[in-house]
Amino acid sequence: MYGWIQASLVIAVVVGLHVPLGDYMARALEGGRHLRPERTLYRLCGVDPDKEQNWRHYLGALLAFSAVSIAALFALFTLQDKLPWSLGRDGMPWRLALHTAVSFTTNTSWQNYAGESTTGHLAVMAGLGTQAFASGAVGICVALALVRGLVRRGTDRLGNFWVDLVRSTFRVFLPLAVVSGIVLIALGVPQHLSGSDQLAAPVGSWESVKLMSGDGGGVFNANSAHPLENPSAWSNTLEIVLMLLIPTALIRTYGRLVGSLKQSWTLLAVVGILFGLLLAAANLAQSAHTGTVSAAVGGHTEGTETRFGVPASTLFGVSATASADGAANASYDSFSSLGGGVLLAGMMLGEIAPGGTGSGLYGLLMAVLVAVFVGGLMVGRTPEYLRKRIGAGEMRYVVLYALVAPTAILVCSAIAVALPGGRSSMGNPGPHGLTELVYAYTSSTAGNGSAMAGFNGATDLHNLLMVAAMLIGRYLPMVFVLALAGRLARQRPGVVTVGTLRPHGVNFVVLATGAALVLALLNFLPVLSLGPVAEGLL
Amino acid sequence: MARTSTLPRWAAHHLAAVRVVLALTLLVGLAYPLGMTLLAQAPGLRDASSRDTLIGKAYTDSKGNPLPGYFQSRPSNAGDGYDTAASGAGNQGAESVVDTADKPSLLTQVCSRSKAVGELEHVDGSRPYCTPDGVGAVLGVFRDGGTTGRVTHVVSLNQVCPARPFVSSYERVVVGCAEPGADYSRAVVTPVRGDAPARPEVPADAVTASGSGLDPDITPAYAGLQASRVARERGIGEDTVRALIAQYTTGRALGVLGEPAVNVVELNAALDRTHPSRGA
Numbered sequence: 084m085y086g087w088i089q090a091s092l093v094i095a096v097v098v099g100l101h102v103p104l105g106d107y108m109a110r111a112l113e114g115g116r117h118l119r120p121e122r123t124l125y126r127l128c129g130v131d132p133d134k135e136q137n138w139r140h141y142l143g144a145l146l147a148f149s150a151v152s153i154a155a156l157f158a159l160f161t162l163q164d165k166l167p168w169s170l171g172r173d174g175m176p177w178r179l180a181l182h183t184a185v186s187f188t189t190n191t192s193w194q195n196y197a198g199e200s201t202t203g204h205l206a207v208m209a210g211l212g213t214q215a216f217a218s219g220a221v222g223i224c225v226a227l228a229l230v231r232g233l234v235r236r237g238t239d240r241l242g243n244f245w246v247d248l249v250r251s252t253f254r255v256f257l258p259l260a261v262v263s264g265i266v267l268i269a270l271g272v273p274q275h276l277s278g279s280d281q282l283a284a285p286v287g288s289w290e291s292v293k294l295m296s297g298d299g300g301g302v303f304n305a306n307s308a309h310p311l312e313n314p315s316a317w318s319n320t321l322e323i324v325l326m327l328l329i330p331t332a333l334i335r336t337y338g339r340l341v342g343s344l345k346q347s348w349t350l351l352a353v354v355g356i357l358f359g360l361l362l363a364a365a366n367l368a369q370s371a372h373t374g375t376v377s378a379a380v381g382g383h384t385e386g387t388e389t390r391f392g393v394p395a396s397t398l399f400g401v402s403a404t405a406s407a408d409g410a411a412n413a414s415y416d417s418f419s420s421l422g423g424g425v426l427l428a429g430m431m432l433g434e435i436a437p438g439g440t441g442s443g444l445y446g447l448l449m450a451v452l453v454a455v456f457v458g459g460l461m462v463g464r465t466p467e468y469l470r471k472r473i474g475a476g477e478m479r480y481v482v483l484y485a486l487v488a489p490t491a492i493l494v495c496s497a498i499a500v501a502l503p504g505g506r507s508s509m510g511n512p513g514p515h516g517l518t519e520l521v522y523a524y525t526s527s528t529a530g531n532g533s534a535m536a537g538f539n540g541a542t543d544l545h546n547l548l549m550v551a552a553m554l555i556g557r558y559l560p561m562v563f564v565l566a567l568a569g570r571l572a573r574q575r576p577g578v579v580t581v582g583t584l585r586p587h588g589v590n591f592v593v594l595a596t597g598a599a600l601v602l603a604l605l606n607f608l609p610v611l612s613l614g615p616v617a618e619g620l621l
Numbered sequence: 622m623a624r625t626s627t628l629p630r631w632a633a634h635h636l637a638a639v640r641v642v643l644a645l646t647l648l649v650g651l652a653y654p655l656g657m658t659l660l661a662q663a664p665g666l667r668d669a670s671s672r673d674t675l676i677g678k679a680y681t682d683s684k685g686n687p688l689p690g691y692f693q694s695r696p697s698n699a700g701d702g703y704d705t706a707a708s709g710a711g712n713q714g715a716e717s718v719v720d721t722a723d724k725p726s727l728l729t730q731v732c733s734r735s736k737a738v739g740e741l742e743h744v745d746g747s748r749p750y751c752t753p754d755g756v757g758a759v760l761g762v763f764r765d766g767g768t769t770g771r772v773t774h775v776v777s778l779n780q781v782c783p784a785r786p787f788v789s790s791y792e793r794v795v796v797g798c799a800e801p802g803a804d805y806s807r808a809v810v811t812p813v814r815g816d817a818p819a820r821p822e823v824p825a826d827a828v829t830a831s832g833s834g835l836d837p838d839i840t841p842a843y844a845g846l847q848a849s850r851v852a853r854e855r856g857i858g859e860d861t862v863r864a865l866i867a868q869y870t871t872g873r874a875l876g877v878l879g880e881p882a883v884n885v886v887e888l889n890a891a892l893d894r895t896h897p898s899r900g901a
């Protein structure tokens with residue numbers, strides 16, 4: 084009962100805040116003048132902010148930025164012992180450093196290391212902290228480029244990557260991080276830099292941005308279950324809101340940018356239904372005491388904190404996997420079999436409810452285009468969306484996009500199961516071990532970063548295979564989205580033909596929700612049956 | 622951009638990328654957390670974090686036995702228990718029911734904790750799916766058709782010989798104890814519910830570890846269970862102890878967020894201040 088009221092409250096706050104924030108982001112991110120400090124920054128970086136890029140150059144700048152980011156983090160981690168503020172920690176071995184660098188640059192933030200014993204202040208702040216902002220901003224950049232592709236006519240220009248990156252970072256993330264960081268500090272999250280004690284860490288400044296940018300990595304091994312990262316029910320509620328806020332607000336921003344708030348309400352309805360389905364399924368699984376251990380205990384309290392309880396842990400878990408954040412305030416490994424399966428399904432859904440910062444929006448638009456295409460064929464007209472023809476050429480990119488995640492997840496999981504040593508990382512026997520392994524590769528590919536932490540990812544095999552999954556899962560979809568954006572932008576305006584499927588209203592919400600569910604989850608039904616479903620029903 | 626225009630496009634991208642990464646590192650990687658650290662020195666924020674009472678502690682002697690004059694915290698998987706250098710959970714799943722040579726199953730951990738707490742608090746420590754000797758009540762059933770057919774052989778998987786199995790027979794076949802090192806992987810794992818009450822006297826949080834391993838709180842139910850023991854050990858009235866529990870109980874925020882919790886660290890510190898243990 085309290086769980087439902089709590090969830091309703093969080094959802095009401097997110098929906099309430101998404102309107103002003105989404106409107107602000109539409110003004111801040113698109114058009115308008117460059118601020119004086121921004122001009123200085125562009126000049127120092129040798130960037131011409133008024134020169135727009137076509138999709139290839141936009142992608143080139145994005146990939147260059149990501150490659151340099153990975154290299155910078157790799158250097159920070161391996162050379163940690165020779166740099167100041169390391170708290171005496173050793174440099175990371177190269178495989179772990181590579182994994183961590185890729186993990187944070189791709190906005191995944193899966194941690195194969197324990198924060199308390201591995202990273203010093205400099206690595207946390209300058210390394211992980213920088214990418215907590217930047218990796219989230221890169222997602223927003225790609226979403227903006229796709230929206231411009233839908234809005235613009237007869238051009239090949241999609242905006243300037245550097246401007247989008249700087250504005251997302253300094254106009255959206257930074258002000259919100261400062262405000263919510265101060266609130267978290269006031270709620271008891273510590274913010275220190277003195278001494279050699281890792282508990283006296285700059286947690287407050289990290290916590291706010293880790294939650295709102297889809298990063299999700301913890302200062303401490305226990306992540307948001309740690310009392311210093313998440314001291315009370317108040318901070319817990321704020322953290323859940325932060326995870327959902329920017330991805331949801333971007334839906335509003337989208338409506339503003341395409342000049343049709345009907346579009347944003349339609350997408351919000353789709354997201355709301357999907358999130359509601361996930362939350363309801365997880366709550367039912369977590370409140371029924373069907374498993375042997377939970378029947379013995381009398382509840383799913385293993386791995387949960389007393390101050391949050393099971394309902395708030397379930398809400399946190401669903402929010403962390405329906406978004407791309409991947410933070411954890413409980414042990415997802417010890418969730419009920421089906422409850423853990425729901426978290427897995429949230430990621431397999433493509434993280435679109437509401438998904439990551441930017442990646443949620445472009446993922447959602449891909450599902451919408453499928454719905455438009457299928458719906459258009461059903462009514463026997465040329466599929467159109469926002470006066471753009473959605474033909475075979477456009478659908479090719481949408482389908483390629485939709486194939487990346489299932490292929491990467493299933494192939495990487497299969498390789499990991501088949502190779503010697505892959506299975507010894509499982510922390511639990513039977514179907515649950517398979518769930519853990521598939522969870523690891525789903526989380527990596529989807530850029531989520533949450534874990535069923537009984538799984539030991541810090542072996543050579545998993546470190547390297549997860550690096551591959553994260554790079555493929557993050558950048559290949561971006562290639563297809565930008566290519567599609569470029570193709571759409573070049574189109575001349577069409578006329579709305581009579582009888583074209585209207586992309587809003589109840590009919591379209593149902594169609595798009597169905598498309599999202601079928602497109603993503605059908606691929607995973609067999610593996611879900613072998614993992615969480617088998618465990619829950621046996 | 623005279624200087625970069627002579628470069629190939631990919632090189633120009635990378636040159637810009639190096640500068641932008643450097644600029645972001647300085648601004649959001651260093652200036653932001655340093656600025657926040659300065660802001661956190663403001664009055665009102667500086668002392669907001671009461672770290673000493675946020676991190677839970679174990680109230681046990683050097684052998685790990687509970688100190689009876691203190692409220693006991695939840696079980697912990699942080700290192701050897703409440704190790705601040707190793708926060709974390711046990712991460713065992715909801716069907717972790719068969720012990721292995723190197724690790725007891727989650728079910729057995731729950732059962733043994735329940736038994737121990739029951740003995741400490743003088744209440745019934747029995748739970749569903751638990752044996753009287755405090756391990757998971759799980760049978761390995763061998764059938765002549767693999768998973769179907771006539772029962773040929775039954776072993777109580779978590780009761781290592783020479784333990785006496787919790788049931789003597791299953792489907793008219795005698796139940797044996799588990800031989801160390803034997804391979805029971807072909808047996809059908811069959812947990813046995815038993816006749817323990819569905820709502821055991823030992824609360825759920827007393828038998829399960831937290832996500833962080835540093836949980837400073839217990840439920841009001843578990844605190845209430847411990848009240849009479851602590852009162853007895855300290856030679857004070859149970860009413861006094863219960864009043865202190867109420868004082869250190871935090872309700873749901875706004876009446877709906879989170880769960881009611883009793884901060885064990887604050888409660889024990891208050892007890893030591895006001896009613897020092899007789900032995901101490």
